[in-house]
Amino acid sequence: MHPIAKIIIGIILIVGSVWWIARMAWQDFLVVLNGAIPPFVFLLGVFIVWLEIDEWKIERELKxxxxxxxxEARRKARKAKKKKRR
Known part of the structure; x- marks a missing residue:
């Protein structure tokens, strides 16, 4: 199938779905949004907390x-000084 035909079909699907939501199923769409967005935001928050805790642990390990x-460098420097004195 030609790419332009696919683009036209995609545009028709977009317009049709927007029309369907705007005309017939607006309340249903809002119910779905009200049910889907809070759990998504919760999971996003959990993910952010998990990332920050992991980053904090890595920073502590690096320190x-x-x-x-x-x-170790100071210990080696002291050993080198002792060898020079002898």
Whole structure:
């Protein structure tokens, strides 16, 4: 099928569905929205909290790794100074 024919069919479907919602099923559409949006917003909030907690854990682990690396570098520097003194 030609792409323009598919575009025309898509436009017809869009216009038809908007007309159906606006004329015949507006109240039903609002009921569906009222029932679907709050759970979606709840799940979105849960997802955001989960992401932020995970990011917070990663930042803490990274900070611990950096502190370990600094301690290790200081320890190696002290060993190098002791070797130079001998």
């Amino acid at each position: 611990k790794e950096e502190e370990r690396a600094k301690r």
